[in-house]
Amino acid sequence: xxxxxxxxxxxxxxxxxxxxIFICIIDEKGExxxxxxxxADTAHLNSALEPFMPDVxxxxxxxxxWYWVADFCEDHHLPFALGHALYMKAIHGGKTKNDxxxxxxxxxxxxxxxxxxxxxxxxxxxAARDLLRRRQYFVHQQSxxxxxxxxxxxxxxxxxxxxxxxxxxxxxCLSDRFPDPDVQxxxxxxxxxxxxxxxxxxxxxxxxxxxxxxxxxxRSLVSSCAPSPASxxxxxx
Numbered sequence: 001x002x003x004x005x006x007x008x009x010x011x012x013x014x015x016x017x018x019x020x021i022f023i024c025i026i027d028e029k030g031e032x033x034x035x036x037x038x039x040a041d042t043a044h045l046n047s048a049l050e051p052f053m054p055d056v057x058x059x060x061x062x063x064x065x066w067y068w069v070a071d072f073c074e075d076h077h078l079p080f081a082l083g084h085a086l087y088m089k090a091i092h093g094g095k096t097k098n099d100x101x102x103x104x105x106x107x108x109x110x111x112x113x114x115x116x117x118x119x120x121x122x123x124x125x126x127a128a129r130d131l132l133r134r135r136q137y138f139v140h141q142q143s144x145x146x147x148x149x150x151x152x153x154x155x156x157x158x159x160x161x162x163x164x165x166x167x168x169x170x171x172x173c174l175s176d177r178f179p180d181p182d183v184q185x186x187x188x189x190x191x192x193x194x195x196x197x198x199x200x201x202x203x204x205x206x207x208x209x210x211x212x213x214x215x216x217x218x219r220s221l222v223s224s225c226a227p228s229p230a231s232x233x234x235x236x237x
Contacts, residue, residue, distance in 0.1 A: 004081040005113040010056040012049060013106030015099045016040065018065050023048050024103035025056065026111060037099060040065070042072050054078065059110045061085050062118045070120055080120065083109075087116035128211050135204045142197045145190045149174070152187060168198050 010033065015022040017040065025034035025048070033052070038044040049056055058073050059081040060066050066082060073080035083106065091114060109115040121129060146166055153161065158177055163170035171191050175184040 001084070001087055002117045003113055004057075004059070004110065004115045004117045006057070006079070008055050008057040008079060008110075010052040011107045011110040012052070012056050012058045013103045013108070013110060014058060014060040014069060015103040015106065016060050016063060016065055016069060017099075020099075021045065022099035022103040024100075024107045025049075025052055026104075026107045028111070030108070030111060032104070035100065035104070042068070045069070045072055046076075049076075049078070057081060057110055059083060059106050059115055061088055061106065067123075067126060071123055074123065081110060081115055082118045082120045084116040084118040091116065128208065131204060131208060131211075135201060135208070138197050138201055138204070142194060142201075145194050145197075149187055149190050152178070152183065156183070168195055171195075 021040040175187040
């Protein structure tokens with residue numbers, strides 16, 4: 001577990017939600033200077049932080065909507081700390097919880113050096129990472145569909161498939177081996193979704209390769225000059 005331990009003049013604990021934000025700003029002595037709830041947008045965030053700029057540390061728990069806060073801090077040259085959600089819960093968990101209390105606890109954790117840090121992924125690479133994560137989800141869905149077909153085949157004690165059905169070319173007329181029309185329809189639905197996922201994954205992977213083109217070229221250039229390929233670090237995700 002890594003903690004953010006740098007000293008600042010002000011500490012802004014942000015309890016962030018999709019459409020609202022609760023900010024508590026304390027000074028280096030621990031006294032509350034600002035504590036309010038308002039809509040989650042850059043205009044309100046700027047109005048809250050502006051009186052305390054430039055030495056105000058902004059800390060937020062790592063939930064799905066943290067990107068825009070990190071980008072705001074980067075654009076305004078403000079220090080930003082992203083909190084590890086699981087470790088934060090372990091440190092400041094309590095019976096009484098609400099947005100006002102949470103924002104105050106976050107600011108106190110920042111000031112005390114007990115704020116567990118998560119990695120702030122670079123802005124220019126986040127979209128590619130999210131696309132890879134989406135690809136992973138689709139691959140898992142594919143696997144579940146293939147498993148369902150295999151299980152259905154075993155339920156009716158039919159012979160094993162002669163070919164690997166993970167390949168789309170081997171799924172032609174797959175449902176014909178099942179005598180019951182309802183089972184056929186179930187397998188046909190699986191096959192239809194598998195084909196759709198297959199096309200989607202091909203498209204996503206092509207986008208990833210285009211996105212990675214510059215990095216791959218850079219690695220190739222570095223490799224040609226480096227004393228050993230093993231010394232070249234991976235630069236993509």
